[in-house]
Amino acid sequence: MLLLVLGRGKTGSLVASVAHERGHSVRVVGEEENRNAAALTAPFLAGFDAVIDFTTPEAVVANMRACLANGARMVVGTTGWYQHLYDMRSLALRKNAALLYGTNYSVGVQTLFRLTRELAKALPQYQYSITETHHIDKKDAPSGTALTLKQILESENPELKVEITSHREGDASGLHVVQARSESDCLELHHEAFSRRGFAEGAVRAAEWIADKHGVWEFQEIAAQLG
Template structure:
Protein backbone atom coordinates (compact mmCIF):
# COMPACT_ATOMS: atom_id res chain seq x y z
CA UNK A 1 0.00 0.00 0.00
CA UNK A 2 1.35 3.43 -0.97
CA UNK A 3 0.63 6.06 1.68
CA UNK A 4 0.67 9.87 1.56
CA UNK A 5 1.43 11.31 4.99
CA UNK A 6 -0.23 14.71 5.32
CA UNK A 7 1.60 16.17 8.29
CA UNK A 8 5.03 14.96 9.31
CA UNK A 9 5.32 15.85 12.97
CA UNK A 10 5.63 13.39 15.85
CA UNK A 11 2.53 11.48 14.86
CA UNK A 12 3.45 11.44 11.18
CA UNK A 13 6.85 9.98 11.97
CA UNK A 14 5.33 7.34 14.27
CA UNK A 15 2.82 6.40 11.56
CA UNK A 16 5.65 6.15 9.04
CA UNK A 17 7.60 3.80 11.30
CA UNK A 18 4.64 1.45 11.79
CA UNK A 19 3.59 1.61 8.12
CA UNK A 20 7.08 0.62 6.98
CA UNK A 21 7.18 -2.22 9.52
CA UNK A 22 3.90 -3.49 8.03
CA UNK A 23 5.35 -3.49 4.49
CA UNK A 24 3.84 -0.25 3.16
CA UNK A 25 5.52 2.55 1.20
CA UNK A 26 5.47 6.29 1.90
CA UNK A 27 5.13 8.33 -1.31
CA UNK A 28 4.59 11.79 0.23
CA UNK A 29 5.58 13.43 3.48
CA UNK A 30 3.61 16.69 3.36
CA UNK A 31 4.77 19.62 5.48
CA UNK A 32 4.31 23.37 5.27
CA UNK A 33 7.55 23.52 3.26
CA UNK A 34 6.60 21.27 0.32
CA UNK A 35 3.73 20.66 -2.09
CA UNK A 36 1.58 17.64 -2.95
CA UNK A 37 4.07 16.08 -5.38
CA UNK A 38 3.81 12.32 -5.01
CA UNK A 39 0.15 12.37 -3.95
CA UNK A 40 -0.85 11.05 -7.37
CA UNK A 41 0.94 7.77 -6.57
CA UNK A 42 -0.85 7.21 -3.25
CA UNK A 43 -3.42 4.51 -2.58
CA UNK A 44 -4.53 6.26 0.62
CA UNK A 45 -3.73 9.42 2.58
CA UNK A 46 -3.32 9.69 6.34
CA UNK A 47 -3.81 13.23 7.64
CA UNK A 48 -2.31 14.15 11.00
CA UNK A 49 -1.57 17.78 10.24
CA UNK A 50 -2.73 20.96 11.95
CA UNK A 51 -6.25 22.47 12.09
CA UNK A 52 -5.49 25.19 9.52
CA UNK A 53 -4.17 22.66 6.96
CA UNK A 54 -6.69 19.84 7.38
CA UNK A 55 -9.45 20.98 5.02
CA UNK A 56 -7.02 21.72 2.17
CA UNK A 57 -5.31 18.36 2.66
CA UNK A 58 -8.57 16.42 2.75
CA UNK A 59 -10.24 18.22 -0.17
CA UNK A 60 -7.11 17.87 -2.32
CA UNK A 61 -7.21 14.12 -1.78
CA UNK A 62 -10.90 13.86 -2.66
CA UNK A 63 -10.25 15.83 -5.84
CA UNK A 64 -7.57 13.25 -6.73
CA UNK A 65 -9.83 10.26 -5.88
CA UNK A 66 -7.67 9.24 -2.93
CA UNK A 67 -9.33 7.91 0.25
CA UNK A 68 -8.51 9.81 3.44
CA UNK A 69 -7.99 8.76 7.04
CA UNK A 70 -7.84 11.88 9.22
CA UNK A 71 -6.91 12.23 12.88
CA UNK A 72 -6.41 15.99 12.90
CA UNK A 73 -8.57 17.74 15.49
CA UNK A 74 -9.64 21.36 15.88
CA UNK A 75 -11.15 21.78 12.39
CA UNK A 76 -14.54 20.09 12.77
CA UNK A 77 -16.58 23.19 11.96
CA UNK A 78 -15.77 22.18 8.36
CA UNK A 79 -16.50 18.46 8.81
CA UNK A 80 -19.87 18.59 7.03
CA UNK A 81 -18.26 20.39 4.09
CA UNK A 82 -15.67 17.64 3.78
CA UNK A 83 -18.20 14.81 4.01
CA UNK A 84 -20.33 16.52 1.36
CA UNK A 85 -17.31 16.82 -0.94
CA UNK A 86 -16.44 13.18 -0.30
CA UNK A 87 -19.94 12.09 -1.32
CA UNK A 88 -19.90 14.40 -4.35
CA UNK A 89 -16.63 12.79 -5.51
CA UNK A 90 -17.79 9.26 -4.56
CA UNK A 91 -14.79 8.99 -2.28
CA UNK A 92 -13.95 7.44 1.06
CA UNK A 93 -13.35 9.29 4.33
CA UNK A 94 -12.68 8.11 7.84
CA UNK A 95 -12.31 10.68 10.60
CA UNK A 96 -11.36 9.72 14.12
CA UNK A 97 -10.74 11.95 17.11
CA UNK A 98 -8.58 9.08 18.39
CA UNK A 99 -7.37 5.97 16.55
CA UNK A 100 -6.24 3.99 19.56
CA UNK A 101 -8.06 0.67 19.81
CA UNK A 102 -8.17 1.11 23.59
CA UNK A 103 -9.71 4.57 23.33
CA UNK A 104 -12.38 3.36 20.93
CA UNK A 105 -13.30 0.63 23.41
CA UNK A 106 -13.30 3.37 26.06
CA UNK A 107 -15.80 5.32 23.93
CA UNK A 108 -18.13 2.32 24.05
CA UNK A 109 -17.69 1.93 27.81
CA UNK A 110 -18.36 5.67 28.26
CA UNK A 111 -21.61 5.48 26.28
CA UNK A 112 -22.76 2.40 28.19
CA UNK A 113 -22.04 4.00 31.57
CA UNK A 114 -23.85 7.18 30.50
CA UNK A 115 -26.89 5.10 29.59
CA UNK A 116 -26.81 3.39 33.00
CA UNK A 117 -26.53 6.76 34.77
CA UNK A 118 -29.13 8.60 32.70
CA UNK A 119 -31.97 8.20 35.21
CA UNK A 120 -29.87 8.51 38.36
CA UNK A 121 -29.99 12.23 39.08
CA UNK A 122 -27.86 12.19 42.25
CA UNK A 123 -24.67 12.19 40.16
CA UNK A 124 -23.11 15.05 38.23
CA UNK A 125 -20.72 14.26 35.39
CA UNK A 126 -17.46 16.04 34.61
CA UNK A 127 -14.33 15.25 32.64
CA UNK A 128 -10.58 15.82 32.66
CA UNK A 129 -8.15 15.51 29.77
CA UNK A 130 -4.36 15.89 29.91
CA UNK A 131 -2.07 16.23 26.89
CA UNK A 132 1.43 17.38 26.00
CA UNK A 133 2.10 21.10 25.72
CA UNK A 134 2.48 20.93 21.91
CA UNK A 135 -1.21 20.08 21.44
CA UNK A 136 -2.84 23.08 19.79
CA UNK A 137 -6.55 22.53 20.53
CA UNK A 138 -8.42 22.27 23.84
CA UNK A 139 -10.36 20.37 24.81
CA UNK A 140 -9.05 17.42 22.86
CA UNK A 141 -11.08 15.83 20.09
CA UNK A 142 -11.22 12.70 22.20
CA UNK A 143 -12.71 14.62 25.12
CA UNK A 144 -15.32 16.15 22.82
CA UNK A 145 -16.20 12.68 21.50
CA UNK A 146 -16.59 11.43 25.06
CA UNK A 147 -18.83 14.39 25.92
CA UNK A 148 -20.94 13.78 22.82
CA UNK A 149 -21.30 10.14 23.85
CA UNK A 150 -22.65 11.23 27.23
CA UNK A 151 -24.97 13.85 25.72
CA UNK A 152 -26.46 11.23 23.38
CA UNK A 153 -27.54 9.08 26.35
CA UNK A 154 -28.51 11.69 28.98
CA UNK A 155 -30.23 15.03 29.57
CA UNK A 156 -26.96 16.95 29.24
CA UNK A 157 -27.08 19.40 26.35
CA UNK A 158 -23.50 20.54 25.81
CA UNK A 159 -19.99 20.67 27.22
CA UNK A 160 -18.13 23.69 28.56
CA UNK A 161 -14.69 24.63 29.85
CA UNK A 162 -16.22 27.35 32.06
CA UNK A 163 -18.50 27.06 35.09
CA UNK A 164 -21.03 24.40 34.16
CA UNK A 165 -24.78 24.73 34.46
CA UNK A 166 -26.95 21.74 35.36
CA UNK A 167 -27.25 20.63 31.72
CA UNK A 168 -23.56 21.15 30.84
CA UNK A 169 -20.57 18.82 31.15
CA UNK A 170 -17.50 20.53 32.55
CA UNK A 171 -14.22 19.59 30.82
CA UNK A 172 -10.94 20.42 32.54
CA UNK A 173 -8.22 20.53 29.86
CA UNK A 174 -4.64 20.43 31.13
CA UNK A 175 -1.38 20.68 29.21
CA UNK A 176 1.66 18.99 30.78
CA UNK A 177 4.98 18.21 29.10
CA UNK A 178 5.33 14.74 27.50
CA UNK A 179 1.84 13.41 28.31
CA UNK A 180 0.55 11.45 25.25
CA UNK A 181 -3.07 11.58 26.42
CA UNK A 182 -5.13 10.85 29.54
CA UNK A 183 -8.94 11.06 29.69
CA UNK A 184 -11.13 10.65 32.76
CA UNK A 185 -14.90 10.77 33.20
CA UNK A 186 -16.31 11.33 36.70
CA UNK A 187 -19.81 10.77 38.08
CA UNK A 188 -19.89 12.39 41.50
CA UNK A 189 -22.61 12.46 44.17
CA UNK A 190 -22.54 13.65 47.78
CA UNK A 191 -21.57 10.15 48.97
CA UNK A 192 -19.29 8.66 46.29
CA UNK A 193 -17.73 8.95 42.87
CA UNK A 194 -17.47 6.67 39.84
CA UNK A 195 -14.47 7.19 37.55
CA UNK A 196 -13.50 5.63 34.24
CA UNK A 197 -10.11 6.49 32.78
CA UNK A 198 -7.92 5.82 29.77
CA UNK A 199 -4.19 6.52 29.90
CA UNK A 200 -2.01 6.34 26.78
CA UNK A 201 1.62 5.42 27.43
CA UNK A 202 2.89 6.48 23.99
CA UNK A 203 1.76 7.58 20.53
CA UNK A 204 2.28 4.08 19.17
CA UNK A 205 -1.32 2.98 19.78
CA UNK A 206 -2.69 6.02 17.92
CA UNK A 207 -0.35 5.45 14.98
CA UNK A 208 -1.08 1.73 14.73
CA UNK A 209 -4.81 2.39 14.70
CA UNK A 210 -4.42 4.96 11.91
CA UNK A 211 -2.48 2.49 9.74
CA UNK A 212 -5.04 -0.26 10.42
CA UNK A 213 -7.79 2.19 9.39
CA UNK A 214 -5.92 3.04 6.18
CA UNK A 215 -5.58 -0.67 5.36
CA UNK A 216 -9.30 -1.16 6.05
CA UNK A 217 -10.60 1.72 3.92
CA UNK A 218 -8.95 0.63 0.67
CA UNK A 219 -11.57 -0.22 -1.94
CA UNK A 220 -14.45 1.25 0.06
CA UNK A 221 -16.70 4.25 -0.64
CA UNK A 222 -18.49 6.34 1.96
CA UNK A 223 -18.09 8.02 5.35
CA UNK A 224 -16.73 5.86 8.17
CA UNK A 225 -15.47 5.88 11.75
CA UNK A 226 -13.31 3.60 13.85
CA UNK A 227 -16.49 1.83 14.97
CA UNK A 228 -16.70 0.46 11.43
CA UNK A 229 -13.04 -0.58 11.41
CA UNK A 230 -13.34 -2.38 14.76
CA UNK A 231 -16.85 -3.73 14.03
CA UNK A 232 -18.23 -2.19 17.23
CA UNK A 233 -21.77 -1.86 15.87
Protein backbone atom coordinates in the same frame (compact mmCIF):
# COMPACT_ATOMS: atom_id res chain seq x y z
CA MET B 1 0.16 -0.72 -0.35
CA LEU B 2 1.65 2.69 -1.01
CA LEU B 3 0.66 5.19 1.66
CA LEU B 4 1.05 8.95 1.77
CA VAL B 5 1.53 10.39 5.25
CA LEU B 6 0.93 14.11 5.64
CA GLY B 7 2.82 15.59 8.59
CA ARG B 8 6.36 15.09 9.87
CA GLY B 9 5.47 15.62 13.53
CA LYS B 10 5.91 12.98 16.21
CA THR B 11 2.69 11.14 15.42
CA GLY B 12 3.05 11.40 11.65
CA SER B 13 6.61 10.07 11.82
CA LEU B 14 5.47 7.17 13.99
CA VAL B 15 2.63 6.41 11.56
CA ALA B 16 5.21 6.11 8.78
CA SER B 17 7.35 3.80 10.92
CA VAL B 18 4.42 1.55 11.81
CA ALA B 19 3.33 1.41 8.16
CA HIS B 20 6.82 0.25 7.19
CA GLU B 21 6.69 -2.41 9.91
CA ARG B 22 3.41 -3.66 8.45
CA GLY B 23 5.00 -4.07 5.02
CA HIS B 24 3.80 -0.92 3.28
CA SER B 25 5.72 1.58 1.20
CA VAL B 26 5.41 5.11 2.55
CA ARG B 27 5.97 8.65 1.31
CA VAL B 28 5.98 11.39 3.97
CA VAL B 29 5.24 15.01 3.07
CA GLY B 30 5.74 17.72 5.69
CA GLU B 31 3.84 20.97 5.96
CA GLU B 32 6.88 22.93 4.78
CA GLU B 33 6.64 21.04 1.45
CA ASN B 34 2.87 21.34 1.23
CA ARG B 35 1.82 24.91 1.96
CA ASN B 36 -1.88 25.31 1.18
CA ALA B 37 -1.90 21.71 -0.10
CA ALA B 38 0.26 22.73 -3.07
CA ALA B 39 1.90 19.29 -3.30
CA LEU B 40 -1.41 17.40 -3.50
CA THR B 41 -1.98 17.46 -7.24
CA ALA B 42 -4.01 14.85 -9.11
CA PRO B 43 -0.97 13.16 -10.75
CA PHE B 44 0.84 12.99 -7.40
CA LEU B 45 -2.14 11.55 -5.50
CA ALA B 46 -2.97 8.99 -8.18
CA GLY B 47 -0.12 6.72 -7.12
CA PHE B 48 -1.25 6.20 -3.51
CA ASP B 49 -3.66 3.64 -2.07
CA ALA B 50 -4.51 5.88 0.90
CA VAL B 51 -3.54 9.17 2.52
CA ILE B 52 -3.10 9.59 6.29
CA ASP B 53 -3.21 13.13 7.72
CA PHE B 54 -1.66 14.03 11.07
CA THR B 55 -0.97 17.72 10.50
CA THR B 56 -2.61 20.71 12.20
CA PRO B 57 -6.12 22.19 12.31
CA GLU B 58 -4.80 25.02 10.12
CA ALA B 59 -3.49 22.68 7.39
CA VAL B 60 -5.89 19.77 7.37
CA VAL B 61 -8.89 21.37 5.63
CA ALA B 62 -6.87 22.38 2.57
CA ASN B 63 -5.34 18.89 2.51
CA MET B 64 -8.79 17.28 2.62
CA ARG B 65 -10.14 19.52 -0.11
CA ALA B 66 -7.26 18.61 -2.41
CA CYS B 67 -7.30 14.88 -1.67
CA LEU B 68 -11.05 14.34 -1.73
CA ALA B 69 -11.55 16.48 -4.84
CA ASN B 70 -9.24 14.04 -6.62
CA GLY B 71 -11.06 10.94 -5.37
CA ALA B 72 -8.42 9.90 -2.84
CA ARG B 73 -9.00 7.61 0.12
CA MET B 74 -8.13 9.53 3.26
CA VAL B 75 -7.69 8.79 6.97
CA VAL B 76 -7.71 11.96 9.06
CA GLY B 77 -6.27 11.83 12.57
CA THR B 78 -5.99 15.60 12.93
CA THR B 79 -8.68 17.21 15.10
CA GLY B 80 -9.96 20.76 15.49
CA TRP B 81 -11.64 21.00 12.06
CA TYR B 82 -15.08 19.46 12.59
CA GLN B 83 -16.93 22.68 11.83
CA HIS B 84 -16.08 21.78 8.21
CA LEU B 85 -17.29 18.18 8.46
CA TYR B 86 -20.48 18.68 6.46
CA ASP B 87 -18.56 20.23 3.56
CA MET B 88 -15.87 17.54 3.63
CA ARG B 89 -18.46 14.75 3.76
CA SER B 90 -20.33 16.26 0.82
CA LEU B 91 -17.13 16.63 -1.20
CA ALA B 92 -16.07 13.03 -0.55
CA LEU B 93 -19.44 11.64 -1.61
CA ARG B 94 -19.65 13.88 -4.67
CA LYS B 95 -16.18 12.87 -5.89
CA ASN B 96 -16.56 9.16 -5.07
CA ALA B 97 -13.67 9.48 -2.62
CA ALA B 98 -13.33 7.92 0.83
CA LEU B 99 -12.99 9.72 4.15
CA LEU B 100 -12.41 8.10 7.53
CA TYR B 101 -12.09 10.54 10.41
CA GLY B 102 -11.84 10.17 14.17
CA THR B 103 -10.79 11.96 17.30
CA ASN B 104 -8.71 9.00 18.45
CA TYR B 105 -7.46 5.87 16.64
CA SER B 106 -6.41 4.01 19.79
CA VAL B 107 -8.25 0.71 20.32
CA GLY B 108 -8.15 1.40 24.06
CA VAL B 109 -9.85 4.76 23.59
CA GLN B 110 -12.51 3.15 21.43
CA THR B 111 -13.21 0.89 24.43
CA LEU B 112 -13.35 4.00 26.64
CA PHE B 113 -16.02 5.43 24.34
CA ARG B 114 -18.13 2.27 24.65
CA LEU B 115 -17.73 2.12 28.43
CA THR B 116 -18.63 5.80 28.75
CA ARG B 117 -21.88 5.17 26.89
CA GLU B 118 -22.67 2.23 29.16
CA LEU B 119 -21.85 4.30 32.26
CA ALA B 120 -24.19 7.09 31.14
CA LYS B 121 -26.96 4.54 30.62
CA ALA B 122 -26.36 2.86 33.99
CA LEU B 123 -26.09 6.05 36.07
CA PRO B 124 -28.27 8.70 34.43
CA GLN B 125 -28.83 10.53 37.72
CA TYR B 126 -25.11 11.21 38.32
CA GLN B 127 -23.20 14.40 37.48
CA TYR B 128 -20.40 13.98 34.93
CA SER B 129 -17.14 15.76 34.21
CA ILE B 130 -14.14 15.12 31.94
CA THR B 131 -10.47 15.91 32.52
CA GLU B 132 -7.91 15.63 29.73
CA THR B 133 -4.14 16.16 29.68
CA HIS B 134 -1.93 16.38 26.58
CA HIS B 135 1.51 17.60 25.55
CA ILE B 136 2.17 21.33 25.40
CA ASP B 137 2.34 21.36 21.59
CA LYS B 138 -1.23 20.15 21.11
CA LYS B 139 -3.06 23.11 19.62
CA ASP B 140 -6.71 22.25 20.16
CA ALA B 141 -8.25 22.31 23.62
CA PRO B 142 -10.37 20.55 24.66
CA SER B 143 -9.04 17.55 22.80
CA GLY B 144 -11.17 15.91 20.14
CA THR B 145 -11.34 12.80 22.32
CA ALA B 146 -12.72 14.80 25.26
CA LEU B 147 -15.32 16.39 22.98
CA THR B 148 -16.34 12.93 21.77
CA LEU B 149 -16.74 11.76 25.38
CA LYS B 150 -18.85 14.84 26.13
CA GLN B 151 -21.03 14.15 23.08
CA ILE B 152 -21.53 10.52 24.16
CA LEU B 153 -22.58 11.51 27.67
CA GLU B 154 -24.91 14.29 26.60
CA SER B 155 -26.49 12.21 23.83
CA GLU B 156 -27.45 9.58 26.39
CA ASN B 157 -28.88 12.23 28.74
CA PRO B 158 -29.72 15.52 27.01
CA GLU B 159 -30.21 17.22 30.39
CA LEU B 160 -26.52 16.81 31.21
CA LYS B 161 -24.09 19.71 30.83
CA VAL B 162 -20.69 18.08 30.98
CA GLU B 163 -17.70 20.29 31.78
CA ILE B 164 -14.25 19.58 30.37
CA THR B 165 -11.02 20.60 32.09
CA SER B 166 -7.95 20.68 29.83
CA HIS B 167 -4.28 20.58 30.82
CA ARG B 168 -1.20 20.93 28.57
CA GLU B 169 1.90 19.52 30.22
CA GLY B 170 5.32 18.42 28.95
CA ASP B 171 5.20 15.55 26.45
CA ALA B 172 2.08 13.81 27.79
CA SER B 173 0.68 11.48 25.13
CA GLY B 174 -2.87 11.67 26.41
CA LEU B 175 -4.84 11.17 29.62
CA HIS B 176 -8.64 11.19 29.75
CA VAL B 177 -10.74 10.75 32.88
CA VAL B 178 -14.53 10.53 32.90
CA GLN B 179 -15.98 11.08 36.36
CA ALA B 180 -19.51 10.23 37.50
CA ARG B 181 -20.34 11.70 40.90
CA SER B 182 -23.33 11.59 43.23
CA GLU B 183 -23.83 12.63 46.85
CA SER B 184 -22.99 9.06 47.85
CA ASP B 185 -20.05 8.02 45.69
CA CYS B 186 -17.83 8.63 42.70
CA LEU B 187 -16.89 6.38 39.79
CA GLU B 188 -14.15 7.10 37.21
CA LEU B 189 -13.13 5.75 33.84
CA HIS B 190 -9.45 6.42 33.23
CA HIS B 191 -7.44 5.98 30.03
CA GLU B 192 -3.78 6.94 29.78
CA ALA B 193 -1.70 6.57 26.63
CA PHE B 194 1.93 5.78 27.42
CA SER B 195 3.03 6.69 23.88
CA ARG B 196 1.60 7.68 20.51
CA ARG B 197 2.06 4.17 19.12
CA GLY B 198 -1.53 3.10 19.75
CA PHE B 199 -2.79 6.05 17.70
CA ALA B 200 -0.35 5.28 14.89
CA GLU B 201 -1.22 1.58 14.71
CA GLY B 202 -4.92 2.36 14.58
CA ALA B 203 -4.44 4.91 11.81
CA VAL B 204 -2.43 2.51 9.66
CA ARG B 205 -4.99 -0.26 10.15
CA ALA B 206 -7.69 2.25 9.23
CA ALA B 207 -5.81 3.04 5.99
CA GLU B 208 -5.63 -0.68 5.21
CA TRP B 209 -9.39 -0.91 5.76
CA ILE B 210 -10.33 2.09 3.60
CA ALA B 211 -8.01 1.34 0.65
CA ASP B 212 -10.70 -0.38 -1.45
CA LYS B 213 -13.74 1.65 -0.32
CA HIS B 214 -15.75 4.75 -1.16
CA GLY B 215 -17.82 6.67 1.38
CA VAL B 216 -17.52 8.49 4.70
CA TRP B 217 -17.14 6.96 8.17
CA GLU B 218 -16.30 8.00 11.71
CA PHE B 219 -13.71 5.67 13.24
CA GLN B 220 -16.07 4.55 16.01
CA GLU B 221 -18.33 3.06 13.34
CA ILE B 222 -15.71 0.70 11.93
CA ALA B 223 -13.17 0.14 14.72
CA ALA B 224 -14.65 -3.26 15.62
CA GLN B 225 -14.07 -4.44 12.04
CA LEU B 226 -10.32 -4.10 12.42
CA GLY B 227 -10.14 -7.20 14.63
